[in-house]
Amino acid sequence: DPEKYSFIIHGLVERPLAFTMEDLKRLPSVSMIRFLECLGNTGPRRHVSEGKNSPPVTVQYTHGIMSCNEWGGVPLSVLLKEVGVKKEASWVVAEGADGSKYTYCIPLTKAMDDCMVAYLQNGEPLRQEQGFPARLFVPGFGANHSVKWLRRLMITDEPYMTWDQSVHHAAARVDLGNKSRWFNFVWPPKSVITRPSAGLKLNAPGYYEITGLAWSGWGKVRKVDVSVDGGKSWKEAKLQDPILPMAHTRFNFDWTWNGEETVIMSRCTDDQGEVQPTLAELNRNWGRTEKDRLEPISNTHYWNAIQPWKIAKDGSITDVLFA
Amino acid sequence: DPEKYSFIIHGLVERPLAFTMEDLKRLPSVSMIRFLECLGNTGPRRHVSEGKNSPPVTVQYTHGIMSCNEWGGVPLSVLLKEVGVKKEASWVVAEGADGSKYTYCIPLTKAMDDCMVAYLQNGEPLRQEQGFPARLFVPGFGANHSVKWLRRLMITDEPYMTWDQSVHHAAARVDLGNKSRWFNFVWPPKSVITRPSAGLKLNAPGYYEITGLAWSGWGKVRKVDVSVDGGKSWKEAKLQDPILPMAHTRFNFDWTWNGEETVIMSRCTDDQGEVQPTLAELNRNWGRTEKDRLEPISNTHYWNAIQPWKIAKDGSITDVLFA
Numbered sequence: 196d197p198e199k200y201s202f203i204i205h206g207l208v209e210r211p212l213a214f215t216m217e218d219l220k221r222l223p224s225v226s227m228i229r230f231l232e233c234l235g236n237t238g239p240r241r242h243v244s245e246g247k248n249s250p251p252v253t254v255q256y257t258h259g260i261m262s263c264n265e266w267g268g269v270p271l272s273v274l275l276k277e278v279g280v281k282k283e284a285s286w287v288v289a290e291g292a293d294g295s296k297y298t299y300c301i302p303l304t305k306a307m308d309d310c311m312v313a314y315l316q317n318g319e320p321l322r323q324e325q326g327f328p329a330r331l332f333v334p335g336f337g338a339n340h341s342v343k344w345l346r347r348l349m350i351t352d353e354p355y356m357t358w359d360q361s362v363h364h365a366a367a368r369v370d371l372g373n374k375s376r377w378f379n380f381v382w383p384p385k386s387v388i389t390r391p392s393a394g395l396k397l398n399a400p401g402y403y404e405i406t407g408l409a410w411s412g413w414g415k416v417r418k419v420d421v422s423v424d425g426g427k428s429w430k431e432a433k434l435q436d437p438i439l440p441m442a443h444t445r446f447n448f449d450w451t452w453n454g455e456e457t458v459i460m461s462r463c464t465d466d467q468g469e470v471q472p473t474l475a476e477l478n479r480n481w482g483r484t485e486k487d488r489l490e491p492i493s494n495t496h497y498w499n500a501i502q503p504w505k506i507a508k509d510g511s512i513t514d515v516l517f518a
Numbered sequence: 519d520p521e522k523y524s525f526i527i528h529g530l531v532e533r534p535l536a537f538t539m540e541d542l543k544r545l546p547s548v549s550m551i552r553f554l555e556c557l558g559n560t561g562p563r564r565h566v567s568e569g570k571n572s573p574p575v576t577v578q579y580t581h582g583i584m585s586c587n588e589w590g591g592v593p594l595s596v597l598l599k600e601v602g603v604k605k606e607a608s609w610v611v612a613e614g615a616d617g618s619k620y621t622y623c624i625p626l627t628k629a630m631d632d633c634m635v636a637y638l639q640n641g642e643p644l645r646q647e648q649g650f651p652a653r654l655f656v657p658g659f660g661a662n663h664s665v666k667w668l669r670r671l672m673i674t675d676e677p678y679m680t681w682d683q684s685v686h687h688a689a690a691r692v693d694l695g696n697k698s699r700w701f702n703f704v705w706p707p708k709s710v711i712t713r714p715s716a717g718l719k720l721n722a723p724g725y726y727e728i729t730g731l732a733w734s735g736w737g738k739v740r741k742v743d744v745s746v747d748g749g750k751s752w753k754e755a756k757l758q759d760p761i762l763p764m765a766h767t768r769f770n771f772d773w774t775w776n777g778e779e780t781v782i783m784s785r786c787t788d789d790q791g792e793v794q795p796t797l798a799e800l801n802r803n804w805g806r807t808e809k810d811r812l813e814p815i816s817n818t819h820y821w822n823a824i825q826p827w828k829i830a831k832d833g834s835i836t837d838v839l840f841a
Contacts, residue, residue: 217721221724221725221726221727222725222727223727223770223772224727224729224770225758225770226758226768227758227759228760398540401544402544402545403544404544404545404546404547406547435548435549436550436762437551437760437762439759439760445549447546447547447548449546
């Protein structure tokens with residue numbers, strides 16, 4: 196019941212306060228178009244069909260656990276100024292009102308920068324499954340930070356080792372002796388060709404437009420390169436307006452298919468100069484060995500490897516990331 | 519049935535051609551976030567309650583026949599190059615496949631500039647009522663130009679006096695001896711405060727954020743001024759990113775209500791310097807007399823008058839454009 200809803204900000208603050216929906220709607224608001232991507236999106240386990248009679252793996256399955264929406268709500272900085280954050284504070288612990296008391300924490304610097312308590316999605320009240328009536332929204336970070344059904348924000352002077360952040364959303368690293376890097380925040384640059392992609396079929400040789408999405412949690416997309424020869428050569432794609440920070444950006448690439456088997460793929464570079472890695476580079480970044488690499492069920496997050504799609508002579512298209 | 523769908527381009531062209539959905543999807547595509555507004559939106563008849571027991575007039579009723587979406591499809595210029603437009607051509611007549619053979623025409627210069635044959639709305643196939651499988655999309659013009667269920671485009675060397683354009687969508691002008699200006703294309707700059715607006719109620723004096731939308735068919739919104747004293751004084755509002763051409767742009771304005779009766783309103787200026795007119799100025803522009811002005815049922819289009827909302831001492835809010 197949104198009439199009864201409130202969430203509290205407490206901890207290292209001058210004036211702990213509860214905010215109702217009416218309070219939130221009276222405060223200054225902001226809206227932003229930003230992507231939201233699950234930590235596990237495109238991880239190895241999503242490149243495997245679920246069984247003999249399952250439909251083939253498509254881009255909707257490998258890359259589908261993400262979205263790009265207009266989020267509206269109150270800047271978290273406005274709320275934190277209302278309660279008066281104490282000098283020694285440095286972290287914000289967010290707790291949801293769901294059964295599991297889902298809890299995640301973020302640095303105070305990010306909270307003061309561009310986070311919001313969101314109550315609108317694409318101009319409408321949040322849907323129930325999106326955290327109605329209000330959720331935290333943390334742009335550019337893994338979606339798990341954007342705690343739904345927000346119940347409280349606790350201001351602390353150290354990070355909390357929350358159960359969700361540690362058990363579900365940390366990945367053991369071989370290069371750290373199987374310890375985890377506990378906190379992972381920003382989604383690195385990423386892109387995917389959505390058309391043509393696995394499960395679709397080209398009817399005949401000739402002109403095709405390659406199109407897809409690119410994004411980066413660090414900021415805007417600077418450029419997207421496309422290869423139509425399995426990565427031997429790359430050419431720059433056209434970007435479509437609007438190019439917004441931390442938002443899906445559409446790219447297009449003119450291509451004439453000669454009817455031969457080939458592999459197509461895209462590579463995003465963001466405005467910090469960060470480049471989307473190949474599978475081999477990503478494995479090195481994450482300290483994964485060749486053996487891990489071939490175990491598609493391992494727990495992996497922030498997976499931003501370049502996605503290759505193989506086009507067979509008959510025009511059928513398949514996912515070949517682990518081929 | 520989208521499999522059987524096709525539309526033709528004929529008339530003053532080198533090669534008349536039919537395009538199927540498969541053809542369209544293979545051609546280069548573009549997407550753009552643009553408003554679409556019915557010619558009759560906010561006209562006088564929409565400021566009158568429909569009867570004694572009708573719900574009160576709200577901003578959804580006065581300003582609701584419009585939207586802002588991401589439209590995706592093939593640039594019309596690409597299709598026109600395929601068919602080879604002849605030198606003497608200067609107009610494009612578009613016909614829909616609905617029962618009425620809805621027909622509207624636009625200048626060829628606009629068709630070559632930024633129009634598209636759209637088959638996607640917000641990334642999904644068009645809905646049936648939006649013209650599935652394909653419609654014309656004419657950015658910045660009155661929505662009536664964006665013909666749904668597109669069946670044919672005829673290229674001509676003169677404008678067509680189509681029934682829809684003349685009978686339904688032309689307004690007699692007193693200053694032209696009750697003749698009409700036949701063709702009206704571009705939506706002039708416009709804005710509206712959506713919160714607080716008619717039908718809502720302020721609970722108590724104190725801080726409120728005034729927020730609303732601004733747009734112009736001529737391009738980007740340059741600034742929005744807000745008055746909280748019935749138009750005596752104006753202050754500039756904050757604009758929210760992204761500010762896109764021919765798209766709804768959100769504005770925000772901090773306000774402390776002192777509890778006295780007042781009138782609030784907003785005024786848009788676009789990047790060409792065009793300014794949203796008052797009701798009196800708009801009437802002068804359209805050659806309307808004082809008598810017309812008070813006849814809210816008269817046929818009026820492209821209505822972009824500044825919208826005042828009156829706030830009573832008890833916090834209730836009403837539409838006072840014709841008060």
